[in-house]
Amino acid sequence: MIFQHNRRLSSLSCQLFSRYIFGNGNCCAKLRPTSRPFSVSAQCRIMELTGFSQEQLDVRDAIAKICSDFPDEYWAERDESGIYPQELHAALARDGWIGIALPEDLGGAGLGISEATMMLQTISQSGAGIAGAQSVHANVYATQPVAKFATEEQRKRMLPRLISGEFKACFGVTEPSTGLETLKLRTHARRDGDSYSISGQKIWISSAQVASKMILLARTTPLEDVKKPSEGLSLFFIDFNKNAPGLELKRIKKMGGRAVDANEVFFDDYRVPVDTRIGEEGQGFKIVLHGMNAERCLLAGEALGLGYVALEKAAKYAQERVVFGRPIGQNQGIQHPLAAAYMNLEAAKLATYHAARVYDSSGKDSNITPHAVGVACNSAKYLAAEAAFIACERAVLAHGGMGYAQEYHVERYLRECFVPRIAPVSREMIMNYVGEKVLGLPRSY
Structure with missing residues (x-):
């Protein structure tokens, strides 16, 4: 089966799953599909589960149980108020879920991006949507390069308190003047003795208002002084002290996902110690790529979750809403668009978990090339984002006028589904990438 893994549960993972599923810390021998004493919420049932590994199913059940404490009304209120969902982050951190794909010796679960994708999809599919998933999104994927390339001392200093929830992290790459041209970043970090002085600007930085750490990509060698544009960038894991001199934030008002803040961040001679740099100076772009492919998988999962929950609500409404003496779901004009949306989601699901499996296997199988992982x-990100958009749009239309009402929640999903279509890389840039790298067509940008 396409999703099946042979990897056994780590001891910590067993404890996590057992605690949530059985209320104790017994080992994974008790994790049986027929033994779960609770049912996953109705909003998580529409997806076909055939082919997933037991680990993925256990993650799904455990996360769904946590999310059941956060109903639609909670997310509607957070969307209205723009207040960060601290309670969900704390609940996930309490038993180590923030570190689902981080090493056990640091307090993580030692699982892979396949399981992390399932976690974020389940959060989104619970009704939390993109906002709920994005509350932990950067903490899961942006830490991957740190775990892989940091020194042992740095890993122990930087990651355990993030996994425990004491710290929250944001990811600083995008800039207003360069956008998708990552290799032309202008934020620079100038070495000055045992510290770096950082100056520049970042934009669309999620969770910066609540973060105490930032994983930052900055230029340490001017672009004109390097042989290749990919050289001269360095990765840092820095204290994000909003009271320190040289750091300023400006919150961006946005269309959807309002519970998680988005920001412009301004650095002006912001000082950080040299030992916050991850890996060698000038090699940051190669290092950060390790997290970017992971992010595409996670965001694909979040998009899938949003599409499935929208479709679930649309199907329920179509069963219950009676017009001209019959449920509207009996009409093919309603039924067929929803059925097509479901098949789109299922196809994107296959692509998403194939990509996650390839990503997880790439470090152990030399036959899996970086090209294959990137493609x-x-x-997967492209297909899942498009499938989610179709599902969310059709969910609103199936509700008719009530699809425009906040109380049915599908309008919130439609507003949020634009995020995976735009970020972290646009649909058009993905098609450019596939056209050039797969089809051998001339570079178009």
């Missing part, structure tokens, strides 16, 4: 992860 799989980018394709």
Whole structure:
């Protein structure tokens, strides 16, 4: 089966799953599909589960149980108020879920991006949507390069308190003047003795208002002084002290996902120690790529969750809403668009979990090339985002006028589904990538 893994549960993972599923810390021998004493919420049932590994199913059940404490009304209120969902982050951190794909020796679960994708999809599919998933999104994927390339001392200093929830992290790459041209970043970090002085601007930085750490990509060698544009960038894991001199934030008002803040961040001679740099100076772009492919998988999962929950609500409404003496779901004009949306989601699901499996296997199988990983992860993000958009749009239309009302929640999903279509890389850039790298067509940008 396409999703099946042979990896056994780690001891910590067993404890996590057992605690949520059985209320104790017994080992994974008790994790049986027929033994779950609770049912996953109705909004998580529409997806076909055949082919997933037991680990993925256990993650899904455990996360769904946590999310059941956060109903639609909670997310509607957070969307209205723009207040960060601290309670969900704390609940996930309490038993180590923030570190689902981080090493056990640091307090993580030692699982893969396949399981992390399932976690974020389940959060989104619970009704939390993109906002709920994005409350932990950067903490899951942006830490991957740190775990892989940091020194042992740095890993122990930087990651355990993030996994425990004491710290929250944001990810600083995008800039207003360069956008998708990552290799032309202008934020620079100038070495000055045992510290770096950072100056520049970042934009669309999620969770910066609540974060105490930032994983930052900055230029340490001017672009004109390097042989290749990919050189001269360095990755940092820095204290994000909003009271320190040289750091300023400006919140961006946005269309959807309002519970998680988006920001412009301004650095002006912001000082950080040299030992916050991850890996060698000038090699940051190669290092950060390790997290970017992971992010595409995670965002694909979040898009899937949003599409499935929208479709679930639309199907329920179509069963219950009676017009001209019959449920509207009996009409093919309603039924067929929803059925097509479901098949789109199922196809995108296959692509998403194939990409996650390829990503997880790439470090152990030399036959899996970086090219294969990049194509799989980018394709999955594209397909899942498009499938989610179709599902959310059709969910609103199936509700008719009430689809425009906040109380039915599908309008919130439609506003949020634009995020995976735009970020972290646009649909058009993914098609450029596939056209050039797969089809051998001339570079178009």
